[in-house]
Amino acid sequence: MIRLFHVSDLHFGAEDRAALDWFAARVAAEQPDAVIVTGDLTMRARHTEFAAAAEWLKGLGRPLTVEVGNHDIPYFNLFARFFRPYRRYQAIERLIERPIDLPGLSIVPLKTTARFQFRLNWSKGVVSDASLRAALAEIEAAPADAMILVACHHPLVEGGTAMHSRTRGGMAALEALGRAGAHAVLSGHVHDPFDLPAPAGGRTLRLIGAGTLSERVRETRPSFNELRIEGKALETRVHAMD
Template identity: 35%
Template structure:
């Protein structure tokens, strides 16, 4: 068997710069220094109102973390009140801050991550995924090497745990998850609703050809908390003989640190785990 160092992905979502908490920022910097992740994955809503100063603050913060990063825009990263920019250059300020790409990928020996832009300028909060995006991700995942953990990242969730979030679900999710299961995708990562959870998607779609997991991150930095859950991030660790795992890390205000509060395996059969 080929020997390599197992990968760590720090999954961060919805920092909402413009509403960020200094305590959470300092704690996330400390977590990065401690874990030294191989990838910082940010699943959207980087800013609160898509203002240039918010993007500049986000860029400066991510630069300080000094970790390879992969970002995608959320609905808050499109101007809301600047109608002209929303129509003509909806992602202009995002691109000024983070470069020319709205989608991307990251690969190591044991990991393949693909990001897809699911926000649309003609939608306010809801997202959608097109047939071409589904197939583009499927074609790339079909090329993955044996043993690679295969992750697709979007902004809006593909599964909800509360009735209030049904309207926030990604449009086109059923077709996407079914297709990606066929090519071996392990998990679909998202944010948007500020609730962290990990769900096996065969509970929603029993006919899936293999188990696929929904991995949601809370808000990493914002004071816009929800559900009594403090700022929260995920750490995803690949596995070889053991399944990959998702670790949920919540901010402890008293200690000023992110602390691990849950670990969920995302490999193998759900029935075998329980």
């Protein structure tokens, strides 16, 4: 059996130190096979926030892979956002979309952030044609018997949470991922956990969202997901801090 801890929205700069310590203690005690972080490591994409996030992630001492979120791109510094949006990632660059080598499992990254969108709220998700093609190519290259988990920041479709993702191209991407053979899509952004079936591409995928370990909670206390994989069976458990 493979055990994964799925966490999201750490928001260093607005982090909940007690929640971070609680999660780190659970990792140390239970030693999951890997940790998946689905974006928003920082609050304002500052160098100091990335450095703090990198130090904390390193301290977990487990294999891990990281997706970036909308808060990880400079928001108020438009020059940096348009021309150097990823320069501040250097502290965690080697962790971004890092492959996890576990037998029978393939974690496929799908980028849902954008430097610019034709709408006022740039925090919402968007799946570009290039990002989708890259994800589909990785699914095609995966072993035929692998459990395929797609990791992105924004939910591709709404998960019934108080906060919305409104991901442009999300439904079409979900259909394409289903046809390609994906089993589940892991995401964050909305700060509340969910686990929903979604018909796509002639089959049913799981949409699994993680909560937050920051002060920016919604309806759920700081939490993370535990994923248990055995063959093609996938079980999820939400762990919320007391």
